Amino acid sequence: MPFDFRRFDIYRKVPKDLTQPTYTGAIISICCCLFILFLFLSELTGFITTEVVNELYVDDPDKDSGGKIDVSLNISLPHLHCELVGLDIQDEMGRHEVGHIDNSMKIPLNNGAGCRFEGQFSINKVPGNFHVSTHSATAQPQNPDMTHVIHKLSFGDTLQVQNIHGAFNALGGADRLTSNPLASHDYILKIVPTVYEDKSGKQRYSYQYTVANKEYVAYSHTGRIIPAIWFRYDLSPITVKYTERRQPLYRFITTDLALLFRP
Structure with a gap:
């Protein structure tokens, strides 16, 4: 068979x-x-x-920045004249700039009684602070009113990515209009470098940050200290990286x- x-x-x-x-x-x-x-x-x-994968590592992601971080600040002080409002920048590398004016503008509010400050500036990648105050004014007011609303405070490139939920503008919308007008405000920021890499391999460098704040009326042996709005920052050594994958x-x-x- x-x-x-x-x-x-x-x-x-x-x-x-x-x-x-x-x-x-x-x-x-x-x-x-x-x-x-x-x-x-x-x-x-x-x-x-597209799937977005994140990872953590210790490094300075943007080595071509020259050790600088771009900052965007937009803040309204509805009870302080524009001629009194100024931006001061200090850091541990010895920078001490009073009345920074480059890439900034002041917009009068409430028929000139208030001011909206919008500024673009850079800071060094070392601990320091920048603050909105009357220190650069030719004549100091008797009782400056530092109540304010922060519309935007961001660092680095703007990331318009819907599937990332991060603290890139953690202080956006902060309202201190009901605070003591003579109080200083301290915002303590911990800045976290963030890299976003799209499918084509292009990278954008931004920064997230966490924030803690306090307000107080400061005094010295000569009397009350002129109030200001302080943004004290330090950088985290950890970098967050988001990568698009398909x-x-x-x-x-x-x-x-x-x-x-x-x-």
């Missing part, structure tokens, strides 16, 4: 004359096809969707072939 190689066929076909369609079989077949279509669309959505094409093809050609 000759050897029949077809014995090794584990997917044997049933002769057509032995098969008979049924309503139950048709319903089950339609449900299976719909389920396979659902799985296919789910895999397709997963392939198209499911590999071979994985998408392999998964869908397994769905479509499953016996």
